[in-house]
Amino acid sequence: MPSGRDGADAMIEVAGVRHEYGRGADAVVALGPIDLTVSRGESAVLVGASGCGKSTLLRLIAGFESPTDGAVRVAGGEPEPGRCGVVFQQPRLFAWKTVGGNVDTALRYAGVPRGERASRRDALLESVGLHDVAHRRIWELSGGQQHRVAIARAYANDTEVLLLDEPFGALDALTRERLQEDFLALGAASGRTTVFVTHSAEEAVLLGSRVIVLGARPGRIALDLAVDLPRELGPSLLRRTPEFVELHERVRSEVRAAAGEGPAVAPGLAAARE
Numbered sequence: 001m002p003s004g005r006d007g008a009d010a011m012i013e014v015a016g017v018r019h020e021y022g023r024g025a026d027a028v029v030a031l032g033p034i035d036l037t038v039s040r041g042e043s044a045v046l047v048g049a050s051g052c053g054k055s056t057l058l059r060l061i062a063g064f065e066s067p068t069d070g071a072v073r074v075a076g077g078e079p080e081p082g083r084c085g086v087v088f089q090q091p092r093l094f095a096w097k098t099v100g101g102n103v104d105t106a107l108r109y110a111g112v113p114r115g116e117r118a119s120r121r122d123a124l125l126e127s128v129g130l131h132d133v134a135h136r137r138i139w140e141l142s143g144g145q146q147h148r149v150a151i152a153r154a155y156a157n158d159t160e161v162l163l164l165d166e167p168f169g170a171l172d173a174l175t176r177e178r179l180q181e182d183f184l185a186l187g188a189a190s191g192r193t194t195v196f197v198t199h200s201a202e203e204a205v206l207l208g209s210r211v212i213v214l215g216a217r218p219g220r221i222a223l224d225l226a227v228d229l230p231r232e233l234g235p236s237l238l239r240r241t242p243e244f245v246e247l248h249e250r251v252r253s254e255v256r257a258a259a260g261e262g263p264a265v266a267p268g269l270a271a272a273r274e
Contacts, residue, residue, distance in 0.1 A: 011161060011193040012038040012061055017070035018218070019056055029218040030056045033070065036212070036221065038195060040160075043187055045196045045208030047251065049259035053219025054197045058163050061195060062086055075160055084161040085192075089169055091150040093138045099125065099149050100134035106156035124152040128182050144175035148182065155186060164196045168203070180206060181235055201252035205244060206235060211251050215258035222258035225251065 018032035031053035038044045046054045059065045060072050063079035072079050093102050103121045112120055125131050128148040138146060147167060154162060164183075168176040184207065187194060198204055204211045205227055213223035229243055238244055 009040045010037045011040045011042070011075060012036070012195065013071075013073040014057070014061070015071050015073075017057075017060065017067045017072060019053070019060060019065070020068045031060075031217075031219045032067075034220055038193060038210075040193055041191050043194045043196065043207065043209045045198060045204040045211050046214060047198050047201060047204040047211060047255055048214035048219065048222075049216065049255065050199070051217050052214040052259070053217060054214055055165050057214075057219070058165050058195060058197055061161075062163055082157075083159065084163050085154040085157050085159040087150050087154045087162070087164040087167045089166045091146040093146060093149055093153070095138045097138070098134065099130060099136055099138065099141070102138065102149055103134075103153055103156055106153040110157040112156075120156070124156055127155075127186055128152045142175075144171055144179065147171065147175075147179055151179070151182065151186065155190065160193060162190075162192050162194045164194065166197050166199065169199065176203075177235065183207060184231070184235065201255055202239075202248050204251055205229075205247045206238070211247075213251060213254045213258055216260055223251070223254045 014034055014036040016032075017034050018029065020027045020029045022028055034057070036057075046057065048054055056065075060067055061074060061079055062084050063074075063081050074083055077083070094105065097105065100121055103124055104117055107117045107120055121134070122131065125134055128151055130145060130148050130152065133141065133145065138149070141149070150167065154164075168179050171179065180203065183196075196204075196207055198207075208227050211223070211225045211227055212221060213225075214220065215222040225247070227247060229238060229247070230241065231238060233241070
């Protein structure tokens, strides 16, 4: 299935990419071949079963690894660490620093002048609901709060692209919903291009302006779907709309089929079970 968009405003370009781990008889092809273009300002969500290459593709875009074959370009240049903001599944914060200190460090590395850091830090923490905990140590925070700090730190670096690798996957349902709301609000305000990895079809439809389903290893694109929903309703009401339910069931069914699990459950039950 074609997986490109108009290249005139491309922010991320993945051309003929194939990636394998190991060598010789032990080599395992994890991804591809795959072609993908993500336009400026787009929110693309990669969804699929474990082992389908979602995180591998994210690492290639981030510049943490180089593809075995093909090419990746970000903002017209070669991908390299630091070109994109990255949020991992685990927060990976500096435990010996305060909440504010973690954000200050990111602002310093981003080249923000010392005199501007306090106001920028306060604004970032306010945006993720942590304006009153800047003085606290990381180990004093809940898991959800730590993830909020990680998101604020990622937005401290004024990159054009933000990559997120299942950042909410290990959280309880309520905390996950709150962080999804934070992500939607921050994304709308920043206008950044984002690539978000998840296992959840519901999360993919909720957060993406575009959903890309990867099939079983080696990961290839099984579905590339534009998502046009009345987001002004807010996440809670949006989940109840017929449009959301239909898209959710379609993506969920495709994920199951691409993973070789056969058809999804009967229409109308998929949304209730996930």
